[in-house]
Every structure is written in C-alpha cells, then in structure tokens.
Amino acid sequence: MSTGWLYFIYPKSNNMEKHFESRIIKLKQDLECKNIPGLVILKDANIYYLTGFYSKDSGSILAFASDEIYLLVHYIYFETAKKSVLPKNIKIIKYYQEKYKKLSEILEGYKIKNIDVEGDNISFVDFSALKVMLAKAGKNLTSEPGIVENLRIVKDEIELANIEKACSISDKVFNQIAATNSLKIKSFSEIGLAFEMERKSIKYGSSGKSFNYVIANNSASSIPHYEAENKNIKNGILLMDFGCIYNHYCSDITRTVFIGNFKNSNKICQIYDIVSQAQSRAIQFCKAGASTQEIDGIARKYIESKGYGDNFGHGLGHGVGLEIHESPRVSYRDDIILKENMVITIEPGIYIENFGGVRIEDMVIIKKNGCQNLYKSSKLYTVIK
Amino acid sequence: MSTGWLYFIYPKSNNMEKHFESRIIKLKQDLECKNIPGLVILKDANIYYLTGFYSKDSGSILAFASDEIYLLVHYIYFETAKKSVLPKNIKIIKYYQEKYKKLSEILEGYKIKNIDVEGDNISFVDFSALKVMLAKAGKNLTSEPGIVENLRIVKDEIELANIEKACSISDKVFNQIAATNSLKIKSFSEIGLAFEMERKSIKYGSSGKSFNYVIANNSASSIPHYEAENKNIKNGILLMDFGCIYNHYCSDITRTVFIGNFKNSNKICQIYDIVSQAQSRAIQFCKAGASTQEIDGIARKYIESKGYGDNFGHGLGHGVGLEIHESPRVSYRDDIILKENMVITIEPGIYIENFGGVRIEDMVIIKKNGCQNLYKSSKLYTVIK
Numbered sequence: 040m041s042t043g044w045l046y047f048i049y050p051k052s053n054n055m056e057k058h059f060e061s062r063i064i065k066l067k068q069d070l071e072c073k074n075i076p077g078l079v080i081l082k083d084a085n086i087y088y089l090t091g092f093y094s095k096d097s098g099s100i101l102a103f104a105s106d107e108i109y110l111l112v113h114y115i116y117f118e119t120a121k122k123s124v125l126p127k128n129i130k131i132i133k134y135y136q137e138k139y140k141k142l143s144e145i146l147e148g149y150k151i152k153n154i155d156v157e158g159d160n161i162s163f164v165d166f167s168a169l170k171v172m173l174a175k176a177g178k179n180l181t182s183e184p185g186i187v188e189n190l191r192i193v194k195d196e197i198e199l200a201n202i203e204k205a206c207s208i209s210d211k212v213f214n215q216i217a218a219t220n221s222l223k224i225k226s227f228s229e230i231g232l233a234f235e236m237e238r239k240s241i242k243y244g245s246s247g248k249s250f251n252y253v254i255a256n257n258s259a260s261s262i263p264h265y266e267a268e269n270k271n272i273k274n275g276i277l278l279m280d281f282g283c284i285y286n287h288y289c290s291d292i293t294r295t296v297f298i299g300n301f302k303n304s305n306k307i308c309q310i311y312d313i314v315s316q317a318q319s320r321a322i323q324f325c326k327a328g329a330s331t332q333e334i335d336g337i338a339r340k341y342i343e344s345k346g347y348g349d350n351f352g353h354g355l356g357h358g359v360g361l362e363i364h365e366s367p368r369v370s371y372r373d374d375i376i377l378k379e380n381m382v383i384t385i386e387p388g389i390y391i392e393n394f395g396g397v398r399i400e401d402m403v404i405i406k407k408n409g410c411q412n413l414y415k416s417s418k419l420y421t422v423i424k
Numbered sequence: 425m426s427t428g429w430l431y432f433i434y435p436k437s438n439n440m441e442k443h444f445e446s447r448i449i450k451l452k453q454d455l456e457c458k459n460i461p462g463l464v465i466l467k468d469a470n471i472y473y474l475t476g477f478y479s480k481d482s483g484s485i486l487a488f489a490s491d492e493i494y495l496l497v498h499y500i501y502f503e504t505a506k507k508s509v510l511p512k513n514i515k516i517i518k519y520y521q522e523k524y525k526k527l528s529e530i531l532e533g534y535k536i537k538n539i540d541v542e543g544d545n546i547s548f549v550d551f552s553a554l555k556v557m558l559a560k561a562g563k564n565l566t567s568e569p570g571i572v573e574n575l576r577i578v579k580d581e582i583e584l585a586n587i588e589k590a591c592s593i594s595d596k597v598f599n600q601i602a603a604t605n606s607l608k609i610k611s612f613s614e615i616g617l618a619f620e621m622e623r624k625s626i627k628y629g630s631s632g633k634s635f636n637y638v639i640a641n642n643s644a645s646s647i648p649h650y651e652a653e654n655k656n657i658k659n660g661i662l663l664m665d666f667g668c669i670y671n672h673y674c675s676d677i678t679r680t681v682f683i684g685n686f687k688n689s690n691k692i693c694q695i696y697d698i699v700s701q702a703q704s705r706a707i708q709f710c711k712a713g714a715s716t717q718e719i720d721g722i723a724r725k726y727i728e729s730k731g732y733g734d735n736f737g738h739g740l741g742h743g744v745g746l747e748i749h750e751s752p753r754v755s756y757r758d759d760i761i762l763k764e765n766m767v768i769t770i771e772p773g774i775y776i777e778n779f780g781g782v783r784i785e786d787m788v789i790i791k792k793n794g795c796q797n798l799y800k801s802s803k804l805y806t807v808i809k
Binding site for chain 2: 094095097113114115116118119135136156158159160161162163164165166167182184230231234237238241246247251261262263264265266269352353372392
C-alpha cells in the first residue's frame with residue numbers, strides 16, 4: 040500500500056466513541072456475512088453514522104478494506120474530519136484532487152478481488168471511471184446498495200434521544216404559532232412565517248430547518264410539496280409542514296389550521312375530519328410486526344370510502360432519522376415489516392386542485408405492542424381567531 | 425405511443441416564454457449537431473433552465489424524443505408544473521410510481537435506437553434499471569453528461585439580471601453588518617449571525633440563503649467549509665461566506681473582518697494583505713479569452729511567493745448561476761477559456777490550522793476586455809469597534 044499521503048489517526052476517548060464503534064462492528068459482521076471484503080461508502084449520512092464526521096455534500100469517501108477503514112476527505116474538510124471522527128483506527132486521508140484515483144491506489148495494496156460500492160449513491164459516470172481505475176489494479180467493481188441504510192432503519196438509543204428532542208422543539212414551535220391571533224399570523228407572508236418558525240426552532244436549540252417548509256395558504260394547500268411564496272397570509276386554510284435538525288437528526292410534522300372566517304369552511308371541516316380519522320386509524324395499527332403496505336391501506340381505504348381516493352396521491356409516510364426521507368417507505372408499493380425502534384411518519388392528506396388541501400402528519404417510534412407518538416401538538420380542528 | 429396517461433399542454437403567453445423557448449431551440453440544435461435523437465435530463469436546475477419548472481429534489485424527468493418534449497412529474501408536483509412550465513408544446517405527464525417504466529413506455533413509441541441520459545445526474549443503480557427497461561423496448565441507453573450544463577455556462581440577459589440582483593442584496597446585507605458595532609456582533613452566536621444575515625437577505629427580496637453560511641470566528645476560520653456553531657462571537661477574526669437566491673439564481677460572497685482588539689492581529693493583517701493582493705491580481709486578469717488555469721496561477725503563485733503556498737488548498741473559484749457551484753471550475757486542474765457573460769467567483773484564501781484564516785471572494789461577469797465585479801462591498805482591512 041502506498042503511504043505517500045498525509046493521514047491521521049485521531050486519539051479520542053468518550054462514550055460517544057463506543058456508540059459509533061458498535062455500528063462499525065455491526066457493519067463488519069454484515070460484510071462478513073455477505074462475503075464483502077471491500078466496501079466504498081459515499082452518502083454523507085452513512086459516513087456520519089459510522090464515523091461522527093458530517094459535512095453536507097463534502098464528496099468524502101469511507102472505504103472498508105479487509106480490517107482497515109479509510110476516510111478520504113478533501114483538503115477543506117480535513118481539519119473538521121480530524122476533530123469529529125470518533126472511532127479509533129479510522130485513517131483520515133487528505134486529498135486535493137482525483138479522489139477516486141487515490142482510493143484505487145489505497146485498495147491496490149489489498150488482496151481483494153472484488154470491491155462493492157453504494158450503487159445508488161454514485162453517479163453512472165463516477166462508477167464507470169472508478170471501475171476502469173480498479174480494473175487496472177486487478178480488481179472488479181460491483182454495486183451493493185443499501186447496506187448502511189439497512190442498518191440505519193432501526194434506531195439506537197442515542198438516535199432516538201436526538202429525534203425526540205428535534206420533535207419536542209417542533210412541538211414548541213407549533214404551540215407558539217397556534218397560540219397567536221389571526222392578525223399576527225396575517226402580518227406574515229408564507230416565506231416570512233416559514234422563516235419565523237425556523238427562527239423559533241433555532242432559539243429552542245435546533246441547528247435549523249430539516250427541509251424547505253411547506254407553508255401553504257388556501258388553494259396553495261392542494262400542492263403537497265408547495266414552496267412558500269412571498270405573499271401575505273389571508274383568512275382560510277394554513278397548511279404547515281415543517282421540522283428541524285437536532286444533532287444531525289430530523290423532525291417532520293404537518294398541521295393544518297384555519298384562520299378566521301372563510302368560504303367553504305364546512306366542506307373543509309368535513310375533509311379535515313376524514314384525514315384526521317384516517318391518520319388515527321393508521322397510527323393505531325402501527326407496531327412491530329405490522330406491514331407498511333397494510334398501514335398505508337388502512338388510511339387509504341378509509342379515504343377512498345369517503346369518496347376522496349383520487350385526492351390522496353402520495354404514500355402514507357416514510358422513515359426519518361439522519362435524512363428527512365429514509366427507509367422504510369410506508370406506501371402501497373412496499374411491503375416492509377416494521378421492527379421495534381423504527382421511526383416513521385404517518386401523513387395522509389386530501390388535495391383538491393384550485394380549492395385546497397389538508398394533511399396531518401406525526402412521527403412515531405415503533406414499539407413491541409404499539410407505537411409512541413413523538414408529538415403532543417393538538418390535532419383538533421383549530422381556528423385561529 | 426401509448427396515450428393512457430394524463431397529460432397537459434399549458435397555454436401561456438408572455439415574454440419569459442420566449443426566453444425559455446430560445447434555450448430549447450439551442451439545445452435542439454446541439455442535439456442535432458451531435459446526432460442525439462433522444463435525451464433524458466434529470467438535474468433540477470437543467471429542467472428549470474429549459475422549462476421554468478423548479479422543484480428541488482422532485483425527481484422529475486425531462487425527455488427529448490425526436491421533436492417532442494415530455495416532462496414527467498410525480499403527482500405531488502403536477503399542479504406546480506402545470507402553473508410554471510413556460511414553453512408551449514411540453515407535454516406534462518403525471519406519474520404515481522415507476523417513473524422510469526413510464527419513460528420507457530413513452531420512448532417505445534419513437535423510432536429511436538439510442539437514448540442518451542445525463543450520466544452524471546443518474547445513479548448507477550437507476551442507469552442500470554433504465555437500461556434494462558429500454559432494452560426490452562429495443563433501445564440502447566448511453567451516457568452523455570454535461571450537455572445542458574454546457575449551455576448554462578454562458579448566461580443570458582435574464583440570468584445576468586437575476587444574478588446581479590442577488591449580488592446587490594448580499595451587498596446590502598454585508599454593509600449592514602459592517603456598519604454595526606462590535607457589541608452588537610458579539611451578541612450573536614455564529615449560527616445566530618448566519619440566521620440574521622439570511623433574514624436580512626429575505627427582507628431585501630431574496631427567497632433565502634444559497635448555501636449553508638460559513639460564519640467562522642477566530643481559529644474556526646482556518647476551516648474553509650466550516651459549519652457555523654452555536655457559540656458566541658468574540659473579538660478576533662470573523663470570516664463570512666454567504667449568499668442568497670433571487671428568482672432561482674445564486675449570489676456568493678466572502679468577506680473577512682476583524683472585531684475589536686485581538687492577539688496576532690499583526691500577522692493576520694499581513695495575511696489579509698496577501699490574500700487581498702492575490703485576489704485583485706486575479707480579477708485584473710479576468711476577461712474573455714483568458715484561461716481558468718492561468719487565472720488560478722496568478723493568485724496561487726503570488727500566495728506561494730509570500731510563503732503561504734501550502735495554506736491555499738482549494739481552487740480559486742467556480743461558476744455561479746442556478747447552482748451555487750457550477751461550470752467552469754477556476755482551478756489549476758482545469759484549463760477552460762473564459763467567454764463573455766460567464767459568471768465566476770474569485771476567492772483565494774490562506775488557512776493556518778488552530779490559528780485562523782482569511783478568504784476574500786467576489787463574483788464577476790466576464791466581459792470582452794475585462795470583467796464586471798458584481799459586488800461593491802468594501803475589501804479594505806476592516807476592524808469593527
């Protein structure tokens with residue numbers, strides 16, 4: 040193995056180190072079981088999960104080769120990596136350019152014939168380039184997606200604590216919004232309210248928003264992933280899909296409330312009740328051993344039975360953790376059996392174009408005989424006067 | 425061609441439409457010239473550039489097949505797409521699942537043997553799946569990266585106006601920060617100041633930050649991509665790398681200022697002068713016909729001549745537009761000849777671990793005989809008292 044590069048083994052000793060090390064042990068067991076001697080990991084969240092080093096879009100590489108682990112980071116991330124990588128014996132290597140070439144040179148030193156890479160986290164162009172480089176070193180490159188994501192699907196104690204904290208911050212933010220009056224709310228634009236909600240979440244200890252908030256007033260609420268605009272909030276529907284990040288972990292919550300008097304409030308009230316019922320029923324069904332397809336079906340069939348089947352065009356929910364959307368998908372498409380300590384959203388909605396929509400979303404931790412709702416924010420039909 | 429899906433041709437008529445249509449005409453000429461009868465485009469910014477529809481991470485697909493154009497969007501983006509797509513004759517198709525299957529079914533209706541895809545914007549796993557599907561329809565899939573990015577590298581009139589506006593907003597934000605006193609600045613944490621700067625940029629008309637701000641106090645400033653922390657700002661170095669988004673276009677600026685009295689201010693002042701000189705010299709060299717490698721070399725050699733060559737570990741700059749980092753890279757690695765109306769950053773820096781760093785960054789529009797600096801913010805050595 041060439042040793043021409045600067046690398047660094049950082050001495051660390053605290054409890055967090057053990058948590059990260061135990062994840063690495065689990066991954067190594069998995070790799071042994073699957074007969075994978077070399078694995079290249081590229082997704083930021085996966086690298087953080089195993090090392091403690093997080094930098095969005097840093098383009099870093101974590102490589103497992105036999106019993107050794109390398110973290111390749113660009114010059115501009117080297118100092119951060121040295122300060123944040125927790126498990127001992129991860130070799131931190133600085134590169135200035137051509138990271139895949141550097142990786143190939145490292146792997147050349149090992150008697151491994153086949154290297155796997157996260158095929159869903161590498162572009163076709165990069166995969167092809169790396170394959171050619173490794174071939175020159177006598178190695179074959181294949182795709183093995185989802186290995187670390189599968190480990191991350193069940194959350195450990197530290198992860199759950201971070202997620203709970205993120206959710207409790209979002210609860211506080213919602214409660215403050217719900218407790219204001221309509222004049223105050225209407226003094227904001229959609230973008231302004233989104234920003235105010237993020238500001239509050241930072242005040243309560245988060246590092247910011249976990250995604251671009253959907254703050255949708257009136258007919259805009261029929262667009263599930265609407266982007267808040269610079270227009271003043273008026274009487275009517277106010278759908279707020281928001282969340283924050285605490286220690287790299289995300290919260291995700293939607294509440295739909297109503298401001299003052301408005302046209303069609305009767306119809307909206309009926310729709311609200313259907314969505315609310317659909318959500319409660321699905322949550323009641325959540326427990327270890329239940330299937331995601333069945334849970335989706337409970338909410339979907341209820342909404343269909345009320346005549347709004349065509350107005351609920353997305354899946355019921357998704358996993359949340361280091362990423363705002365992660366496994367498992369809770370949908371009619373996927374049949375995954377829930378396990379204890381998975382964290383998922385349950386978020387049915389009814390959307391009517393040019394009229395409006397309602398969505399209600401909670402996050403739950405799956406337990407042996409049920410689930411724990413991570414939010415206390417009211418789901419009653421709320422009119423802000 | 426199967427016509428079993430819902431699709432929509434939206435009638436629009438205003439001047440913006442012509443701008444987007446002229447980009448499509450250019451792309452079509454390019455495709456004809458390169459003998460590409462079918463192209464699949466996946467990057468959000470590329471799709472916006474050609475259609476007017478923007479939704480971050482929406483997973484949409486824009487497909488050119490012979491003379492026809494399809495935009496495939498998930499159910500949750502359909503309403504937004506209908507309202508924002510500007511060129512006539514783009515068929516907007518709604519899917520609920522299996523977008524690549526739907527794409528294959530559309531392409532099956534055309535007598536095209538080879539389909540190209542943006543190979544740098546599709547994962548290896550997705551490329552492989554699409555290749556198999558298209559093979560069943562008798563078609564071959566190949567990778568053709570960078571076609572739309574190459575069109576985007578030279579900005580048109582509307583793009584330049586949006587970029588100028590974004591930069592003028594960032595100028596205003598900096599001027600307000602520079603005009604405050606040190607007590608006020610020190611009342612913020614790094615995260616708090618980042619947030620306050622974003623708030624100001626929204627107040628002045630932007631839709632928010634163009635990336636996670638680097639607000640780095642004292643020794644943290646030696647980390648080029650440092651992430652702001654929840655710690656109070658103190659006397660010393662304050663490096664601020666920030667920017668905003670206006671009509672989807674980004675600004676990017678760095679200023680390093682100094683707060684009150686602090687240790688080592690003499691050494692920092694010398695370093696500041698070197699970075700400032702390096703930046704001015706590079707900017708003076710920017711004009712149509714100059715090479716990016718030469719421009720990088722001017723700043724790099726100057727910094728090397730002062731003994732800090734090892735402390736400038738990143739490229740000199742990058743293109744900015746719909747993306748915060750886009751072509752061309754201004755670096756010792758790439759030799760690209762600048763053209764009129766390219767927009768690039770010039771941002772040399774000197775970073776000393778556990779001590780601190782200085783970076784100064786401007787954005788410039790390349791002109792025939794020079795360049796236009798998009799910022800007016802002072803670059804004098806500034807001490808906030």
